[in-house]
Amino acid sequence: MSRTSRRKLLSALFVGFCALSVLLALVPLALILFFVVSQGIQSLNVAFFTHMPAPVGEAGGGMANAIVGTLILTALGSIFAVPIGILSGVYTSEYGGTRLASAIRFAADTLNGVPSIVIGVFVYGIAVLPFKQFSAMAGGLALGIMMIPIIARTTEELLLLVPGTMREGALALGATRARAVFSVVLPAALPGIITGVVLALARIAGETAPLLFTAFNNRFFTTKLNQPIASLTVQVYTYANSPYADWHRQAWAGALVLVSIVFLCSIFARLATRRLEAMRG
Amino acid sequence: MLLNAEAAKAGQPRAPGADSPAPARESVVPNPESDPKIAVAGLNFYYGPNRVLDGVTLKIHPNQVTALIGPSGCGKSTFLRSLNRMNDIVPGTRVEGSILIDGQDIYAPSVDVVDLRRRVGMVFQKSNPFPKSIFENVAYGLRINRMTRSREELGGRVEASLKAAALWDEVRDRLHASALSLSGGQQQRLCIARALAVEPEILLMDEPASALDPIATQRIEELVYQLKDRYTIVIVTHNMQQAARVSDVTAFFWLGKLIESDLTNKIFTAPAEKLTEDYVTGRFG
Ligand SMILES: Nc1ncnc2c1ncn2[C@@H]1O[C@H](COP(=O)(O)OP(=O)(O)OP(=O)(O)O)[C@@H](O)[C@H]1O
Ligand SMILES: [Mg+2]
Numbered sequence: 001m002s003r004t005s006r007r008k009l010l011s012a013l014f015v016g017f018c019a020l021s022v023l024l025a026l027v028p029l030a031l032i033l034f035f036v037v038s039q040g041i042q043s044l045n046v047a048f049f050t051h052m053p054a055p056v057g058e059a060g061g062g063m064a065n066a067i068v069g070t071l072i073l074t075a076l077g078s079i080f081a082v083p084i085g086i087l088s089g090v091y092t093s094e095y096g097g098t099r100l101a102s103a104i105r106f107a108a109d110t111l112n113g114v115p116s117i118v119i120g121v122f123v124y125g126i127a128v129l130p131f132k133q134f135s136a137m138a139g140g141l142a143l144g145i146m147m148i149p150i151i152a153r154t155t156e157e158l159l160l161l162v163p164g165t166m167r168e169g170a171l172a173l174g175a176t177r178a179r180a181v182f183s184v185v186l187p188a189a190l191p192g193i194i195t196g197v198v199l200a201l202a203r204i205a206g207e208t209a210p211l212l213f214t215a216f217n218n219r220f221f222t223t224k225l226n227q228p229i230a231s232l233t234v235q236v237y238t239y240a241n242s243p244y245a246d247w248h249r250q251a252w253a254g255a256l257v258l259v260s261i262v263f264l265c266s267i268f269a270r271l272a273t274r275r276l277e278a279m280r281g
Numbered sequence: 282m283l284l285n286a287e288a289a290k291a292g293q294p295r296a297p298g299a300d301s302p303a304p305a306r307e308s309v310v311p312n313p314e315s316d317p318k319i320a321v322a323g324l325n326f327y328y329g330p331n332r333v334l335d336g337v338t339l340k341i342h343p344n345q346v347t348a349l350i351g352p353s354g355c356g357k358s359t360f361l362r363s364l365n366r367m368n369d370i371v372p373g374t375r376v377e378g379s380i381l382i383d384g385q386d387i388y389a390p391s392v393d394v395v396d397l398r399r400r401v402g403m404v405f406q407k408s409n410p411f412p413k414s415i416f417e418n419v420a421y422g423l424r425i426n427r428m429t430r431s432r433e434e435l436g437g438r439v440e441a442s443l444k445a446a447a448l449w450d451e452v453r454d455r456l457h458a459s460a461l462s463l464s465g466g467q468q469q470r471l472c473i474a475r476a477l478a479v480e481p482e483i484l485l486m487d488e489p490a491s492a493l494d495p496i497a498t499q500r501i502e503e504l505v506y507q508l509k510d511r512y513t514i515v516i517v518t519h520n521m522q523q524a525a526r527v528s529d530v531t532a533f534f535w536l537g538k539l540i541e542s543d544l545t546n547k548i549f550t551a552p553a554e555k556l557t558e559d560y561v562t563g564r565f566g
Contacts, residue, residue, distance in 0.1 A: 173422035174399030
């Protein structure tokens, strides 16, 4: 075999391996989607969105309380996490060289790696025990704590991508440092930051562990923030663990709704980014 | 080149480098008695341990265009950026000597840097419009400095600034379009309009036309020429013809030192220093 044809063969083999790895990586995703959709779709109907869970032994019913609960919990989480996450991202990008910034960065990375069950136990200690009450608030706090490091790190990275000349332009017009950051640098990075926030949302919407000790669960519909509240993930977990075939079907439907929410979030993030970027030409 | 230098020595008004004609206009002789707008004395500038400006002393007179020339890395940008204290934001820098604007030391502790930067506007080498609309770009400085009282006044000032920067006719119908949709030359004029809007007294321009084509460059040069009636302009340029065309006074920097500054005509025809002559005739740099 000539030298070049050997090299061509090796190259083709290499490309082939890469393609194969991509396929292998995609297989689990495809299988998950296939099972969730094919199993979930059977029990998915209007009642699933509008009805409350049926009592044990009775067929039908829905997860209206859990769907609303998940929306409330993620909204609460964002209310806690978005301002704190973005502001600490601003701090670490602005004062990147300082010790405090390195400490914050390290803390954020560590927090990101803390198992979610530990965060649940922690919030149980500070927000459930003192009030002797599981609550949506505590659940939102737990989710928020998980979102903060993701948002903070994304914000920092995106702010650092904004060219320094942009900031100098603002300073040269008589802007203070804070003004330059908040009126020019941050808006310039906003599309990316929005994407980061939505992806963080998608990530925590699927969390179960931090909710078990905080928001707990609720068989009834509630929007009260000081009461235990249902969520899709906990409901799916409970139903999937039950011995009833009907509840298993409901759990699949719940899983499908969850996956759809995450999917919609990702699509929304992409669209929002594209929109904003198109607006700036 | 050699011929050129000979011609220059003979005192013939001959532009350096190419076949371009002599500087088109007579430089206005600054009255040495009059107070300078900017008086720099014994300026040393350090990035960490590196001294990049070495004892620069220069007077810049009002309503004149002063061109800074010199080889790459000689400290032109550093000098320019020390005039509005833009270097303050670079960590580890240090300044010695004094810079007086209207007789006031701009590095004095009592000076408000934010106010100084409003009075000393700056246009950057690479145009840097904000990712906002054309209107908002020009309105930005007016808003942050609270310089207008009403919506109408704001609109009027924006229009006047765009006109002063010779951009109004091209953008009047799309003021609310993104500034990033403008061409490179238009973006640079937008940055000039943005700087003019806050009514600075001094305009610093760091190679404002280096990224532009000849036509856009010409528009910027015409603009600089018009603006000097109202502003004191300091412009960095690598283009000898440009320096010859737009400036009244030229200052030649070399390795952090100010070698010579004089009327532009004189610098290009009969410089006092051999180094200056070698540079403007293109023998090095
Ligand atoms: N932020 C910085 N940190 C350290 N050194 C710097 C910094 N900026 C510039 N310098 C150094 O200072 C010297 C002068 O730089 P300056 O940018 O003022 O040159 P210049 O004359 O504007 O060059 P050019 O014509 O290439 O723009 C150079 O040696 C450069 O390496
Ligand atoms: Mg420079």
